[in-house]
Structures are given as C-alpha cells and as structure tokens.
Amino acid sequence: MKKDIKIPQVVDVFMAIVYEYNEAFKCYDWNAYLINQQENDLEMVLIVSKGYSDEKSTAVMRRKLEHLPAKSFAKIEMIQEDVLALNNEFNVTFFSNNKLYDKTYLFKQHTISEKTIKLIPFLDKNGIVLT
Numbered sequence: 001m002k003k004d005i006k007i008p009q010v011v012d013v014f015m016a017i018v019y020e021y022n023e024a025f026k027c028y029d030w031n032a033y034l035i036n037q038q039e040n041d042l043e044m045v046l047i048v049s050k051g052y053s054d055e056k057s058t059a060v061m062r063r064k065l066e067h068l069p070a071k072s073f074a075k076i077e078m079i080q081e082d083v084l085a086l087n088n089e090f091n092v093t094f095f096s097n098n099k100l101y102d103k104t105y106l107f108k109q110h111t112i113s114e115k116t117i118k119l120i121p122f123l124d125k126n127g128i129v130l131t
Contacts, residue, residue: 008099012037015090015105016120017079017112018127030079030112032088034068035122035129038096042068045094047076051086053109058083068094073123084112105130 014035022029032049036042045065051058063076079088088107093100107130117126 008101010092010101010103013042013092013094013101013103014129014131015092015107016073016123016127016129017088017107018120018123018125019114019117020125020127030081030084032076032079032090033073033123033127034065034076034092035073036068036070037122039070040096041070043095045092047093048091049077049089051083051088053086056086058086079112085109088112 014037016033016035018031018033019028020031021027034045034047043066045068047063047065049061049063061077065074068074076090087109090105090107091102092105093102095101107128112128116128118128119125120127120129
C-alpha cells in the first residue's frame with residue numbers, strides 16, 4: 001500500500017553551480033557539481049537535468065555516476081550562459097546504505113549570476129549551492 005512506502009529524505013547531498021576559470025579556453029565557465037557530504041558513498045547516481053521557461057526549453061541531459069565517495073564531489077556538466085536565464089532543474093537519484101533516494105534541485109531563472117555567487121567552502125570555489 002502507498003501508506004507503507006517510506007521515502008527517505010535526502011540530507012547532506014547538494015547541487016552547486018560554480019563559476020570557475022577554464023584553463024584550456026582561457027575564460028570563465030558555469031559548471032554544475034554534485035556534492036556528497038554524507039559519511040556514506042553514493043552508488044548508481046542518476047542525474048537528469050533540463051532548463052525551461054514558459055517559452056523555451058533545453059534538451060534533457062542524463063548523466064550516470066557509478067560511485068561518488070563520501071565527502072567528495074563530481075563535476076556533472078557545463079552550463080552555457082544562455083541557459084542561465086531559464087529554470088535549471090536537476091533530478092538526482094541514488095542508492096546509499098541500500099536505500100533509494102531521490103531529490104529535485106531547482107535553480108530558478110535569473111538567480112545564477114556573478115552577483116549572487118559566494119564561496120563554497122567544501123569546493124573552495126565561488127558559486128551557488130542548493131541543499
């Protein structure tokens with residue numbers, strides 16, 4: 001029965017949009033990171049991302065990480081400047097301690113900019129973090 005299904009709450013797993021210098025192209029880029037602050041590893045991580053507004057939408061992007069160790073992070077994708085004007089949604093699903101977790105992180109349109117970034121201590125980079 002539906003009432004018997006317990007969906008565990010995601011804690012200590014964050015999405016961040018980071019503004020960082022790209023050495024290869026000698027410019028600044030926006031990159032999405034998944035941060036695991038848990039004491040446990042994350043297994044079979046699936047990330048589905050998309051950008052959208054009332055008038056526009058991007059293609060749906062899918063990423064898979066076999067393993068994300070405890071107290072670590074992974075760069076997921078680069079985000080083009082044009083997409084920052086849209087809502088950017090990341091649906092993250094993973095296993096931890098043999099339980100399935102799922103959470104949607106939404107960066108609302110026009111909230112990602114150089115004016116809104118702050119230092120993210122765990123990454124030691126400037127960006128925006130959603131908990």
